[in-house]
Amino acid sequence: MIEDLKWLGIEWQEGPDCGGPYAPYSQSERRQHYLVAWRELRDAGAIYPCTCSRKELAQAASAPNDADDEPVYPGKCRSRTDGASFKEPAGVNWRFRVKDGEDVTFDDLHAGCQSFTAGRDFGDFVVWRRDDVPAYQLAVVVDDAAMKITEVVRGADLLKSTARQLLLYRALGCSVPDFYHCDLFLDDAGMRLAKRHDALSIRRLREEGCTAREVLHRAGLA
Numbered sequence: 001m002i003e004d005l006k007w008l009g010i011e012w013q014e015g016p017d018c019g020g021p022y023a024p025y026s027q028s029e030r031r032q033h034y035l036v037a038w039r040e041l042r043d044a045g046a047i048y049p050c051t052c053s054r055k056e057l058a059q060a061a062s063a064p065n066d067a068d069d070e071p072v073y074p075g076k077c078r079s080r081t082d083g084a085s086f087k088e089p090a091g092v093n094w095r096f097r098v099k100d101g102e103d104v105t106f107d108d109l110h111a112g113c114q115s116f117t118a119g120r121d122f123g124d125f126v127v128w129r130r131d132d133v134p135a136y137q138l139a140v141v142v143d144d145a146a147m148k149i150t151e152v153v154r155g156a157d158l159l160k161s162t163a164r165q166l167l168l169y170r171a172l173g174c175s176v177p178d179f180y181h182c183d184l185f186l187d188d189a190g191m192r193l194a195k196r197h198d199a200l201s202i203r204r205l206r207e208e209g210c211t212a213r214e215v216l217h218r219a220g221l222a
Contacts, residue, residue: 008215008216044171045084046097047096048077093129098118098125114159114162118163139159144170155184
């Protein structure tokens, strides 16, 4: 990915390839930062251990969800109060307990005012996985706060994730950055282009002989 971005002529000042004042930049090297946040949430009672399997969650889903989004949790384990007895997060999923009915609202710099309702649009979400890996929602919040990020730019498919992350920023006492959610590139059927659609990946276009300018032109960025 870094090689492809450089080929396009995009430059940056910090990152896993060039270092910077908030290194390390690879999440695999930042476990201790995530553990500090996990312990803070555990001690505050903001998260709880969950032993529900994926099969159980799929069977309990009461409404369709975005294919790549986390389904609304039915609440089987949310009454658990034994979180403080866990010294390490491994072995169970850890979920953030949302306040059902709370509206999470924010102004997106591109999409405008956004509002999602906890318990309806999203439920108690995973912050640490049973295989002992911090989940996306927790990792990016911890990294943004530690690296003093002031503006997050990403795809519109993550608007709902922003609502979840705002609850984590608040629970951890972190400053909230501004958000800009870009429109997605869609195929002829209206489906978003993803990594699994290799035919239109930057790497594939390079291999087919496209120049960087041609790729940028296709993306409307030339």
